[in-house]
Amino acid sequence: MIKGFIFDLDGVITDTAELHFQAWKNLANDMDWEFDREVNEQLRGVSRMDSINIIKEHNAAEISEEKLVELATRKNDIYVDSLDQITPKDYLPGALELLTHLKREGFKVALGSASKNSTKVLQQLDAAKFFDVIGDGNSVSKSKPAPDIFLFGAKELSLKPEECIVYEDAEAGIDAAKAGGFHAVGIGPEERVGHADIRFDSMAEATLFEVKSHFASLFP
Numbered sequence: 435m436i437k438g439f440i441f442d443l444d445g446v447i448t449d450t451a452e453l454h455f456q457a458w459k460n461l462a463n464d465m466d467w468e469f470d471r472e473v474n475e476q477l478r479g480v481s482r483m484d485s486i487n488i489i490k491e492h493n494a495a496e497i498s499e500e501k502l503v504e505l506a507t508r509k510n511d512i513y514v515d516s517l518d519q520i521t522p523k524d525y526l527p528g529a530l531e532l533l534t535h536l537k538r539e540g541f542k543v544a545l546g547s548a549s550k551n552s553t554k555v556l557q558q559l560d561a562a563k564f565f566d567v568i569g570d571g572n573s574v575s576k577s578k579p580a581p582d583i584f585l586f587g588a589k590e591l592s593l594k595p596e597e598c599i600v601y602e603d604a605e606a607g608i609d610a611a612k613a614g615g616f617h618a619v620g621i622g623p624e625e626r627v628g629h630a631d632i633r634f635d636s637m638a639e640a641t642l643f644e645v646k647s648h649f650a651s652l653f654p
């Protein structure tokens with residue numbers, strides 16, 4: 435039976451992808467690196483250091499590990515400053531309603547994000563109150579597609595993976611959920627999250643009613 439839900443943050447609860455893009459673009463311009471929205475798509479759900487390595491390889495740049503860490507920190511400073519503009523109006527359509535609904539029905543809820551900035555994002559949205567457990571980039575060392583972040587969330591909720599549904603918008607996030615033995619709801623296009631147990635184009639469609647209908651045998 436389903437007793438809990440684990441949510442990715444960026445692209446599921448709120449859309450920070452544009453802010454990540456602007457911050458990486460800013461850094462890339464400084465470095466004279468090529469960086470566009472297509473490359474940015476590859477960074478969805480991927481950790482900060484893995485992201486900068488993808489950008490480095492895209493540019494065939496030769497750069498020391500130490501310098502890469504410094505550049506990733508510079509990008510993060512820009513990104514964190516930009517988070518000040520997020521307000522409780524910036525939930526993705528349907529996300530606030532779903533979180534409210536889950537709390538009302540008594541489900542346990544965890545965050546399972548790759549971001550080390552999740553606390554700040556949740557604070558800006560006034561969303562911390564919906565989560566019993568916060569799992570983020572600071573909670574585990576192996577990032578998605580490894581299942582560790584979701585296993586952390588389930589353990590902290592005292593649930594088994596098969597008792598949890600994971601909401602994810604990233605290919606690596608669905609891989610992580612499946613690798614951990616979770617039920618997976620994909621948010622986004624078929625080519626990105628088509629390997630989820632069920633897929634919706636947006637959070638607005640991924641209501642508790644729809645999810646309960648799909649996983650009917652797993653709900654009382």
Ligand code: BG6
Binds near residue numbers: 480548549551552571
């Ligand atoms: C994920 C985003 O949620 O967090 C990625 O989808 C991002 O794009 C990753 O790189 C790490 O975020 P942060 O805030 O720790 O740099």
Ligand code: MG
Binds near residue numbers: 478479
């Ligand atoms: Mg995401």
